[in-house]
Amino acid sequence: MTHAIGLFGGTFDPIHNAHLRMAEAFRDECRLAEVRLIPAGQPYHRAQAPHATPEQRLAMVKLAIADRPGLVADEREVHRPRPAYTVETLEEVRAEVGAEVPLWLLIGGDSLATLDRWRRWRELFALAHVAVALRPGFDPATLPAAVRHEWQTRQVPDFPNRTPSGTIRPLALPPVALSATDIRARLARGDDVSTLIPAPVLAYLRAHGLYQR
Ligand SMILES: Nc1ncnc2c1ncn2[C@@H]1O[C@H](COP(=O)(O)OP(=O)(O)OP(=O)(O)O)[C@@H](O)[C@H]1O
Numbered sequence: 001m002t003h004a005i006g007l008f009g010g011t012f013d014p015i016h017n018a019h020l021r022m023a024e025a026f027r028d029e030c031r032l033a034e035v036r037l038i039p040a041g042q043p044y045h046r047a048q049a050p051h052a053t054p055e056q057r058l059a060m061v062k063l064a065i066a067d068r069p070g071l072v073a074d075e076r077e078v079h080r081p082r083p084a085y086t087v088e089t090l091e092e093v094r095a096e097v098g099a100e101v102p103l104w105l106l107i108g109g110d111s112l113a114t115l116d117r118w119r120r121w122r123e124l125f126a127l128a129h130v131a132v133a134l135r136p137g138f139d140p141a142t143l144p145a146a147v148r149h150e151w152q153t154r155q156v157p158d159f160p161n162r163t164p165s166g167t168i169r170p171l172a173l174p175p176v177a178l179s180a181t182d183i184r185a186r187l188a189r190g191d192d193v194s195t196l197i198p199a200p201v202l203a204y205l206r207a208h209g210l211y212q213r
């Protein structure tokens, strides 16, 4: 039997508890042998460059997942000397694992809402299934028409991992209002964030003077 693999890309500036919660729900709901967290080296699509370097964001991901079964770090985008296009990452992984292994890409509801601006976005579905972690306020009616069409037509009644790609699955996980933007703001104010990020990540960002006033 082929084991399905999950891919979870993000800026992770820094990784936080909502990321970890959704990665674990993704692993369990989609019955994935492993979930690869992939920090984006050059997230070209963001208005502002990340605060931490790619290496620092990767280090924080590794610390956060150290004791979480099935979660692993994938460094490929950190070492890619050009913008982080997810379609290229999926093509690389697909070439590595072969045509039959089910691949799942995890994104948040806000990422889904901008999917039609991603590089070669329609090709993503030929490479992987897409799982969506809903964020508070998510409303499919407000998705761009082309994305809404995919959302409506690619959901299937069961997700048996029989096909390698092509469906969309909303996770059952209840939405949670937590963002890295909020955590950076709290850190800059000197607020306590110990319930929002793992302790080793907090220790790392303090040791490296990240996100401080
Ligand atoms: N609370 C959340 N619920 C659902 N999805 C989330 C949540 N936080 C992040 N995500 C998703 O995880 C992926 C990586 O997120 P990212 O690293 O940009 O974190 P973020 O908290 O959205 O950061 P920022 O506030 O800096 O934009 C994205 O697809 C994003 O939509």
Ligand SMILES: O=C(O)c1ccc[n+]([C@@H]2O[C@H](COP(=O)([O-])O)[C@@H](O)[C@H]2O)c1
Pocket (backbone or CB within 6 Å): 008, 009, 010, 011, 012, 038, 040, 043, 045, 046, 084, 085, 086, 087, 111, 117, 118, 119
């Ligand atoms: O491939 C693209 O064109 C593309 C456009 C926007 C976002 N992404 C990816 O989506 C993931 C989440 O992005 P972000 O900004 O929410 O961290 C991350 O892996 C990005 O590289 C990818």
